[in-house]
Amino acid sequence: MKAIILFFSNSGTTQSMAVTYQKHLEAAGHNVTLHDGFAILKEFLARKETNHTYHWTQYQNDLREAEIVGIGSYVSHFTVAEGVADVLSEEGSPTAHFASMKYYFSFTSCGGFPGTAGTYLASYLHSKNSNAKYLGTNTITAPDNCVPLQAIKGTYDAMRDSELKKVDDFGKSLVSSIETGTFPPMHKIDNSTKFEAGHKPTTRFGAIKLNPDVCIGCYKCVTICPYNALSKPGKDAETKIPVWTESSCVGCGRCFNHCPVRAIEFPKVKSEKVEQVLYGTPKKSLKQAHPATMIEMIGRAMLPRGHNYVLYILALILLIFILVKLF
Incomplete structure (x- = not known):
């Protein structure tokens, strides 16, 4: 069977999960294609700015033929990453393209509490084709997903062995469920985290800093930023440092996690500040x-x-x- 896995990753963790599932499915004889959701989002936003109709040829063609569909995202403040709703909109992922889907699953990676992101992704696929069989949802804790906290905890790129085992075990369960015809119970669908596509992103924890003494001007951060918050300086600029646009940045940490020389610094956040951002007020009054x-x-x-x-x-x-x- 043909399969497609769509992933939205800020640190590489969610992509690593997708690759693991791909290996298990391919070992069982399935043909699996991976798609970077944020690469799709960048093109979507670019066409929106120029008022052009969007058409994702390769992604949508793969989606139409896929019998197995998986969607994964890192967790951003208890819900899926900003921009996922744009890609999953009717314009980007038409309902008609899910007619071939027989099985579906979702997965998330989070820096702490996963919220209901997994159920949002699963419910999305369920709504597109309710006749398809649910294969489950996999969530792991990846400390590097929450950049403001990782600087304090020193947990960059750290993942516990138990979390990695969860990913491998889930990959095995996907194959087992399809081969035996035994499926996990469908969890309660919760659309409370669903938000409208095209909403304006906001910076979460404050301004990032680009260190001019460390930056090598490779502009990888510009290429991978899903929200176009980083851009190359003008031709007449006296510096090679990328230009950061606060109004577009959501503080996802994708640039931080992928900078080859660690030239990008995120603000260090105390736990009380995090609580204030997440809950509106610190727990300690x-x-x-x-x-x-x-x-x-x-x-x-x-x-x-x-x-x-x-x-x-x-x-x-x-x-x-x-x-x-x-x-």
């Missing part, structure tokens, strides 16, 4: 950091971390008992 009442101070002095208001009440009773004895 100002009140928790600075007790406002005597009872709260007594409770903190007497009780271990993780206390609750019941313990505060006990502290108050103890304080009253002491005052009664004194007076």
Whole structure:
């Protein structure tokens, strides 16, 4: 059978997952083609800017003939990477092109909590052809996916052996399910993470820095940036340093992870700042950091971390008992 695997990778991890699945499927006699979703996105955005109708000849031809379809993405703030919705839109991936699909699967790589990105991808394929059989969803933790945190943790390109084993085991399960006709139960479809194509991306953690003393002017970052946030300097520019456009950057870290000389620096982020970006406010509130009442101070002095208001009440009773004895 012919198969197509579409992947969106910021660090190379998601692509590595796709390659592993490709090897397992090809070993079983299937013909597998890989497609870089971000390369497709760049062309999509370029044609949008010039008001040209988009037509992905090779990708769409492969999609029409594929009986096995897999889609993978790195996880960006609990959901799929920005731009995936553009590629998966009706213009980019028409429903009619999924008529040959008999089996489908999804996969994600994340720097922490995967959210519902895997279910979004699976539900997308399910909606395109509900008669196809679900082969499962695979998610692994890849520390290099979250660039602002990796600088602190020092986990660049690090993946635990257990996570790598998950990828290999899932590749084996794809082949086994197809050959035996036994499939995993379809998980609850959750479209809560679905967003409209063409939404404006926003920088997540602050400005990146390009080190002029390290940059060699290869412009690989310009080539691989999915959102065209990096561009070559003008002919008359006095520097070879790429030009960074903040309004287009989403802070995905793709340029950082692929720079051959590490000339790109991302802002280091403290955990409290991350919580503020993700949840709107740090988990440790100002009140928790600075007790406002005597009872709260007594409770903190007497009780271990993780206390609750019941313990505060006990502290108050103890304080009253002491005052009664004194007076």
